[in-house]
Amino acid sequence: xxxxxxxxxxxxxxxxxxxxxxxxxxxxxxxxxxxxxxxxxxxxxxxxxxxxxxxxxxxxxxxxxxxxxxxxxxxxxxxxxxxxxxxxxxxxxxxxxxxxxxxxxxxxxxxxxxxxxxxxxxxxxxxxxxxxxxxxxxxxxxxxxxxxxxxxxxxxxxxxxxxxxxxxxxxxxxxxxxxxxxxxxxxxxxxxxxxxxxxxxxxxxxxxxxxxxxxxxxxxxxxxxxxxxxxxxxxxxxxxxxxxxxxxxxxxxxxxxxxxxxxxxxxxxxxxxxxxxxxxxxxxxxxxxxxxxxxxx
Amino acid sequence: xxxxxxxxxxxxxxxxxxxxxxxxxxxxxxxxxxxxxxxxxxxxxxxxxxxxxxxxxxxxxxxxxxxxxxxxxxxxxxxxxxxxxxxxxxxxxxxxxxxxxxxxxxxxxxxxxxxxxxxxxxxxxxxxxxxxxxxxxxxxxxxxxxxxxxxxxxxxxxxxxxxxxxxxxxxxxxxxxxxxxxxxxxxxxxxxxxxxxxxxxxxxxxxxxxxxxxxxxxxxxxxxxxxxxxxxxxxxxxxxxxxxxxxxxxxxxxxxxxxxxxxxxxxxxxxxxxxxxxxxxxxxxxxxxxxxxxxxxxxxxxxxxxxxxxxxxxxxxxxxxxxxxxxxxxxxxxxxx
Numbered sequence: 001x002x003x004x005x006x007x008x009x010x011x012x013x014x015x016x017x018x019x020x021x022x023x024x025x026x027x028x029x030x031x032x033x034x035x036x037x038x039x040x041x042x043x044x045x046x047x048x049x050x051x052x053x054x055x056x057x058x059x060x061x062x063x064x065x066x067x068x069x070x071x072x073x074x075x076x077x078x079x080x081x082x083x084x085x086x087x088x089x090x091x092x093x094x095x096x097x098x099x100x101x102x103x104x105x106x107x108x109x110x111x112x113x114x115x116x117x118x119x120x121x122x123x124x125x126x127x128x129x130x131x132x133x134x135x136x137x138x139x140x141x142x143x144x145x146x147x148x149x150x151x152x153x154x155x156x157x158x159x160x161x162x163x164x165x166x167x168x169x170x171x172x173x174x175x176x177x178x179x180x181x182x183x184x185x186x187x188x189x190x191x192x193x194x195x196x197x198x199x200x201x202x203x204x205x206x207x208x209x210x211x212x213x214x215x216x217x218x219x220x221x222x223x224x225x226x227x228x229x230x231x232x233x234x235x236x237x238x239x240x241x242x243x244x245x246x247x248x249x250x251x252x253x254x255x256x257x258x259x260x261x262x263x264x265x266x267x268x269x270x271x272x273x274x275x276x277x278x279x280x281x282x283x284x285x286x287x288x289x290x291x292x293x294x295x296x297x
Numbered sequence: 298x299x300x301x302x303x304x305x306x307x308x309x310x311x312x313x314x315x316x317x318x319x320x321x322x323x324x325x326x327x328x329x330x331x332x333x334x335x336x337x338x339x340x341x342x343x344x345x346x347x348x349x350x351x352x353x354x355x356x357x358x359x360x361x362x363x364x365x366x367x368x369x370x371x372x373x374x375x376x377x378x379x380x381x382x383x384x385x386x387x388x389x390x391x392x393x394x395x396x397x398x399x400x401x402x403x404x405x406x407x408x409x410x411x412x413x414x415x416x417x418x419x420x421x422x423x424x425x426x427x428x429x430x431x432x433x434x435x436x437x438x439x440x441x442x443x444x445x446x447x448x449x450x451x452x453x454x455x456x457x458x459x460x461x462x463x464x465x466x467x468x469x470x471x472x473x474x475x476x477x478x479x480x481x482x483x484x485x486x487x488x489x490x491x492x493x494x495x496x497x498x499x500x501x502x503x504x505x506x507x508x509x510x511x512x513x514x515x516x517x518x519x520x521x522x523x524x525x526x527x528x529x530x531x532x533x534x535x536x537x538x539x540x541x542x543x544x545x546x547x548x549x550x551x552x553x554x555x556x557x558x559x560x561x562x563x564x565x566x567x568x569x570x571x572x573x574x575x576x577x578x579x580x581x582x583x584x585x586x587x588x589x590x591x592x593x594x595x596x597x598x599x600x601x602x603x604x605x606x607x608x609x610x611x612x613x614x615x616x617x618x619x620x621x622x623x624x625x626x627x628x629x630x631x632x633x634x
Contacts, residue, residue: 006520220453254557
């Protein structure tokens with residue numbers, strides 16, 4: 001069909017919208033690569049920041065981010081995957097508990113990240129931590145202060161909905177024939193779930209976990225009050241210590257540095273490392289998901 | 298299975314249950330119980346969030362001393378006459394003497410940045426969704442859609458950094474401004490997180506418009522653009538509305554981008570896009586580290602958290618209600634055919 005003037009207009013306007021977004025993305029990624037890659041070196045990845053944070057590297061921040069992400073993953077995966085499995089395989093049809101769990105998950109996904117920070121401070125540090133201190137340490141602040149542990153648990157709550165939703169979705173995508181076949185062979189429901197359904201959905205579950213890790217590794221707002229330190233050249237040896245974090249380091253470098261121009265190279269280097277960690281993981285998850293979608297359809 | 302246990306089993310039946318395929322080892326049953334218990338964690342988390350943020354904020358209701366320091370509820374919500382000001386005004390200046398705690402500038406700031414963000418992101422997101430779902434060849438769509446979705450995976454602190462370092466210079470040079478950081482820069486940065494949300498959900502909504510509607514429109518001789526604007530778009534409106542509401546909620550709750558790029562001065566001026574802005578989220582992030590627990594200021598910051606939680610909760614509920622309405626509408630239409 002020959003295109004009318006209106007078609008050219010609509011095509012032009014909507015196409016331009018896509019181009020604007022893609023162009024901004026190209027500038028964003030291009031700049032980070034161009035200015036960030038020259039900063040990368042073994043020293044940059046391992047050394048502590050020095051000279052008012054304009055020199056040295058991101059060693060402690062990289063280590064802190066990795067440890068935080070690890071603790072967060074250990075906390076969120078069992079609970080998230082279990083909830084996903086229960087929702088997909090066990091929740092009775094029309095069950096009130098399942099409806100409540102789903103509503104809670106949807107809610108949790110919409111809570112602003114700074115509110116998680118307030119929650120981590122109010123619950124983990126001031127209630128749980130201070131409570132333990134009062135009981136066992138005579139009120140000395142041992143647990144009741146910002147730390148790696150509390151920041152990780154706060155982020156575990158933040159990433160919980162991601163793990164739950166992707167786990168449930170990928171379990172639901174497993175065809176019912178597999179379940180029926182397993183049950184028909186005399187397997188219990190438990191055996192069916194864990195030997196047939198879950199292994200068949202493993203890739204989707206993994207996608208969800210990676211997505212959550214990528215999201216959690218990059219969040220800054222929730223850890224400002226729960227554990228991130230501005231400058232702490234020593235590596236944390238105890239989960240009750242504070243830690244440096246790549247994202248928080250980006251924030252500190254770009255807003256609190258006494259000399260912004262001198263800090264620029266270190267800033268771009270840090271952004272690149274953070275992006276590789278957090279965004280790289282999300283990208284892997286996206287590829288996994290799209291490949292999976294293609295295979296099924 | 299529990300129903301079977303309520304009537305006394307015959308011996309044969311009991312043996313059957315022990316040997317037959319209905320027999321479930323106790324360890325399996327215990328593990329299944331454990332799954333259900335773990336599944337309640339999400340409910341617990343939501344309850345704890347509300348409870349423990351409220352615990353720090355709500356003593357304002359009965360601690361008359363703290364409330365007095367704020368100038369009562371009027372001090373939070375109504376204009377006050379301060380020394381050095383010509384008329385009664387809304388001022389957020391918690392560390393001044395006396396401290397000025399009007400919440401109005403913060404909410405005006407959040408509203409302004411959010412509206413500007415939506416003004417930028419809705420045309421980009423919905424426009425992009427129309428192009429990708431209606432015009433783009435399949436090969437282009439398969440590349441562009443995941444590419445824009447990738448943007449949602451960029452940490453917000455990186456987008457804040459991008460707004461601060463790059464977008465701020467563009468805006469300053471383009472508009473000839475004295476100060477680099479303002480509401481417009483923050484809104485541009487925020488758009489980068491909101492566009493993928495609006496785009497993805499709108500595109501899904503446009504994609505699910507039944508093919509029959511498009512074919513009927515073409516058969517009646519409508520041009521392609523007429524079909525898109527008058528048939529496809531109206532049919533997808535509930536989904537697009539949900540996308541906009543969810544994007545709005547995302548923009549209100551975002552912290553790092555506004556903290557880094559908005560200038561953070563609490564100016565009450567809803568219509569000047571290039572004035573500095575202090576939002577609710579940035580205020581919490583910037584000030585909580587400097588107050589001691591139990592202060593009036595501390596309680597107000599947690600009160601802001603409670604309000605933020607409530608607002609985003611309502612927005613998400615609205616978004617979900619709209620999506621469900623959309624599903625009901627399409628499955629209903631499907632059934633009638």
